[in-house]
Amino acid sequence: MATNHEPDVPANHNENRRTFLKQSSLLTALALVPGPVVSAAEAKLDERVAEAIEQIPLSLKVNGKKLKLKVEPRTTLLDLLRENLNLTGTKKGCDYGQCGACTVHVDGQRVNSCLSFAVMHEGQEITTIEGLADGDKLHPMQEAFVKHDGFQCGYCTPGQIMSAVACVREGHAGSEGEIREYMSGNICRCGAYTNIVAAIQDVKSGGQKV
Amino acid sequence: MNQFQYVRATKPQAAIEAVAKDANARFIAGGTNLVDLMKRGVMTPQKLVDINRLDFRKIERQNNGLRIGALALNSTVADDKQVRERQPLLALALNAGASPQLRNMATVGGNMLQRTRCAYFYDVTMPCNKRQPGTGCGALEGINRMHAIFGFSDKCIAVHPSDMSVALVALDATVQVSGPKGNRSIPFADFHRLPGDTPEKDTNLEPGELITAVDVPDGPFTKHVHYQKVRERASYAFALLSVAAALDIENGTIKAARLAMGGVAHKPWRLTAAEQVLVGKPATEETFRQAATVAMQGAKSFKHNEYKLRLGPNAIVQALKTAAAA
Ligand SMILES: Cc1cc2nc3c(=O)[nH]c(=O)nc-3n(C[C@H](O)[C@H](O)[C@H](O)COP(=O)(O)OP(=O)(O)OC[C@H]3O[C@@H](n4cnc5c(N)ncnc54)[C@H](O)[C@@H]3O)c2cc1C
Ligand code: SF4
Ligand code: FES
Ligand code: FES
Numbered sequence: 331m332a333t334n335h336e337p338d339v340p341a342n343h344n345e346n347r348r349t350f351l352k353q354s355s356l357l358t359a360l361a362l363v364p365g366p367v368v369s370a371a372e373a374k375l376d377e378r379v380a381e382a383i384e385q386i387p388l389s390l391k392v393n394g395k396k397l398k399l400k401v402e403p404r405t406t407l408l409d410l411l412r413e414n415l416n417l418t419g420t421k422k423g424c425d426y427g428q429c430g431a432c433t434v435h436v437d438g439q440r441v442n443s444c445l446s447f448a449v450m451h452e453g454q455e456i457t458t459i460e461g462l463a464d465g466d467k468l469h470p471m472q473e474a475f476v477k478h479d480g481f482q483c484g485y486c487t488p489g490q491i492m493s494a495v496a497c498v499r500e501g502h503a504g505s506e507g508e509i510r511e512y513m514s515g516n517i518c519r520c521g522a523y524t525n526i527v528a529a530i531q532d533v534k535s536g537g538q539k540v
Numbered sequence: 541m542n543q544f545q546y547v548r549a550t551k552p553q554a555a556i557e558a559v560a561k562d563a564n565a566r567f568i569a570g571g572t573n574l575v576d577l578m579k580r581g582v583m584t585p586q587k588l589v590d591i592n593r594l595d596f597r598k599i600e601r602q603n604n605g606l607r608i609g610a611l612a613l614n615s616t617v618a619d620d621k622q623v624r625e626r627q628p629l630l631a632l633a634l635n636a637g638a639s640p641q642l643r644n645m646a647t648v649g650g651n652m653l654q655r656t657r658c659a660y661f662y663d664v665t666m667p668c669n670k671r672q673p674g675t676g677c678g679a680l681e682g683i684n685r686m687h688a689i690f691g692f693s694d695k696c697i698a699v700h701p702s703d704m705s706v707a708l709v710a711l712d713a714t715v716q717v718s719g720p721k722g723n724r725s726i727p728f729a730d731f732h733r734l735p736g737d738t739p740e741k742d743t744n745l746e747p748g749e750l751i752t753a754v755d756v757p758d759g760p761f762t763k764h765v766h767y768q769k770v771r772e773r774a775s776y777a778f779a780l781l782s783v784a785a786a787l788d789i790e791n792g793t794i795k796a797a798r799l800a801m802g803g804v805a806h807k808p809w810r811l812t813a814a815e816q817v818l819v820g821k822p823a824t825e826e827t828f829r830q831a832a833t834v835a836m837q838g839a840k841s842f843k844h845n846e847y848k849l850r851l852g853p854n855a856i857v858q859a860l861k862t863a864a865a866a
Contacts, residue, residue: 386546403588406575426576427642439615439644446571446645448589449546493641502640504563506821514775 333358386449392417393461401448408432408443411458419488423517430516433489434458441495442515459488462495470538471495474529482520490516494530495540503534542576543651548590552718552750554596558589560720560748567591567750568646571612572638573654581664582655582671587677596649596752599623602770605757607716610649610750614704615640617648627756629786629798632767633707649751652715652731655742656698656806657778659683669695670739677739685844686780689852691805696739699803700732701778705803707767709810711785713756719749728754732807739806760796762784764866768859769802770851779803781851783859787823794818794827798833799856804848811835814856825857832856 341395362515385400401410408425411417411434423431425444432444462469472493473532481487493516497503502512509530510523518526533540549555559565564586568574577583596609599620606618606626616624618634636647660666660678667676679687679697686696705728713728734742745751764787771777782802788795799811799816814835821827832853842850 403544404541427572430639433641440641441645442572442639442641445575445642446793447546447568447575447588449548450568450571450592452548493615497640500640511775512640515641518777 339535350450388449388452390448390451390453391455393457403447403449405448407434407436407443407446407448407451407456410448411443411456415461417458421485421488423486423489428517429486429489430493431486431489433516435492435496438499440493457492459492462491468535469495470536470540471529473500474532474536475526478525478529478532480519480526480529481522486516486518486520486522490518492527494526494533497530498534502521503530506531542581542584542586544585545587546590547587548593549676550593552594552596552752553591554712555591555594556718556720556748556750558587559750560586561746565589569647569650570613571650572642572646573650577655577662580662582662583815591750605755606787608648608754608756610716610752610754611647614638614643614646614648614651618643619811623683626758626762627707627711628763629711629761629767629784630704630707630756632765633703633782633784636706636767636769636779636782637703638809648704648754650700652708652751652754653743654702657686657701658698659686661698665866670698670735670742673738673740680842683844684842685858686778686803687806687845689839689841689845690809691734691807692734693737693739695737696806698735698739698806699790700742700805700807701803702808703767703769703779703782703802705732705808706782706784706800707756708756710786710798710800711756711759711761712755712798715751716753716755717745717749718752719746721746722736729809729810735806739785743805759786759798759803760788761798764789764863766859766863768855768862770855772827781848781855783855785856785859785863786864787818787860792820794823797831799831799860801835801852801856804839804852813837818860823860825861828857828864829853831860 371462385402388399388401408422411420420434421431423429426443427445432442433440434443437454471491475491497512503509506527509527551811566585568588568590596611597611598609600607614634618631624631658679660668661671666678669677677696688699709728715726715731717724766785769780769782778804783830784800786798796805797815799814801809815832817831817834835856836853839849
């Protein structure tokens with residue numbers, strides 16, 4: 331995907347291809363380089379690999395519930411939520427910190443759950459989109475997104491809402507410009523930005539507790 | 541992603557030892573760069589030492605400056621009252637980087653050590669001397685639109701992507717590190733290195749050395765500062781090129797000046813010769829143009845980044861004008 335975080339993906343594909351092909355001989359050589367697991371095995375590191383896949387105990391509070399889990403160190407916080415805890419409200423857009431779909435709150439701060447390992451969050455409190463409403467009563471930001479049509483396909487919406495709540499709490503929703511800057515970590519492919527900003531301004535000026 | 545062993549350090553010494561004695565071990569702080577690179581197979585550590593429990597999060601006053609803990613979050617530093625008052629340039633540079641969510645995870649130490657965004661470095665099927673020494677530099681004859689115009693070698697033409705580091709080099713910061721052989725201080729300008737024949741080394745940090753803090757000395761740059769970042773969209777994008785400018789102006793005359801550029805070299809690029817041009821002169825566009833001309837001396841472009849030779853001086857003038865008017 332040609333985003334400008336994926337540094338330097340050229341617009342001109344033909345040129346791109348030509349330039350890349352110049353290095354084709356080197357490419358073949360590189361393809362034969364053994365992967366890390368292979369080289370670990372060759373270096374007689376079996377023991378360490380066995381140790382590495384061990385499940386690590388992890389205590390977390392997720393949406394107010396205390397959990398005692400065992401997780402493999404490679405599991406990201408996002409995958410833990412979606413795959414292990416079945417909290418699929420948090421979305422996986424890019425998996426590389428570039429879109430904001432995976433935004434959750436950790437100890438009240440918004441973060442990209444795709445870029446940290448779950449085991450790094452021992453003892454912390456995670457809030458996902460599922461934990462925002464008070465029973466059947468939607469959070470004011472959820473209500474505002476509905477009222478203002480702050481979405482089309484809805485894929486980015488959980489991340490947008492988690493980010494929007496934090497944006498207001500941080501005091502970064504003072505003006506349209508400030509909202510746009512402080513919501514820039516959440517990409518919306520459908521381009522619902524105008525209505526998202528309106529929803530946030532509504533909540534901010536409504537003065538409800540967020 | 542490769543498998544790895546995960547350990548949580550509660551004492552700095554234990555963390556240092558664990559990494560010093562194992563060439564395949566790495567510290568992990570916010571994880572925003574390392575996890576990304578591990579997912580792509582660019583970095584394949586066999587052991588991760590989590591340093592988040594170490595007591596390096598504070599921002600404190602200390603002899604004529606601020607000591608910023610290596611684990612202080614980018615967002616915490618940018619919002620800190622003392623930082624905003626005493627070092628507003630640093631706050632501006634931090635807020636120009638990444639996104640609010642990423643700044644809530646990214647640490648000061650990790651930010652300095654983030655690796656280049658060169659596309660060949662990121663793609664394990666491509667040649668890259670930085671990722672795999674001896675395979676060649678894909679960017680040299682390839683797509684090099686984002687690449688260096690200063691200080692490169694024929695082994696590597698990548699740039700350092702950190703915004704924060706551009707401000708820190710301008711502000712004469714010092715990096716405090718603790719290692720297997722004890723503690724030492726590294727002037728910020730000597731922390732990152734030029735690629736030369738060993739582009740796999742981004743910095744002068746020794747194996748196992750842990751960054752504990754960054755010291756930023758007090759200075760007169762509390763008002764006339766600006767961080768000019770040129771990028772392909774208004775926010776949440778790496779710099780094509782950036783300029784950190786700080787001026788001390790009295791009665792229209794420049795008494796002291798600091799200038800550095802990002803996105804132009806393998807390290808944050810301090811422009812001392814241009815600073816000397818500014819000092820003692822009136823704070824006018826003509827002076828700024830002269831400084832910009834001096835700043836760009838010795839710049840050389842590649843096939844796709846020639847635009848930086850014009851963008852550079854224009855961004856410098858813009859940064860200085862905005863700083864002077866601040
Ligand atoms: C989509 C995206 C956009 C971004 N945009 C920008 C941008 O515009 N500008 C910008 O400047 N940055 C940008 N970044 C990069 C971001 O700022 C860095 O990823 C972040 O600062 C790294 O900090 P961290 O604590 O997460 O580091 P980690 O990923 O935890 O670590 C990075 C490296 O530093 C080492 N390390 C960490 N702490 C220490 C320590 N105390 N001592 C010794 N070694 C240590 C680790 O071993 C690792 O090798 C962006 C990142 C992403 C994903
Ligand atoms: S510029 Fe440096 S990082 Fe990029 S391909 Fe060449 S050696 Fe690798
Ligand atoms: S899925 Fe995490 S930022 Fe895109
Ligand atoms: S509503 Fe479709 S991506 Fe935002």
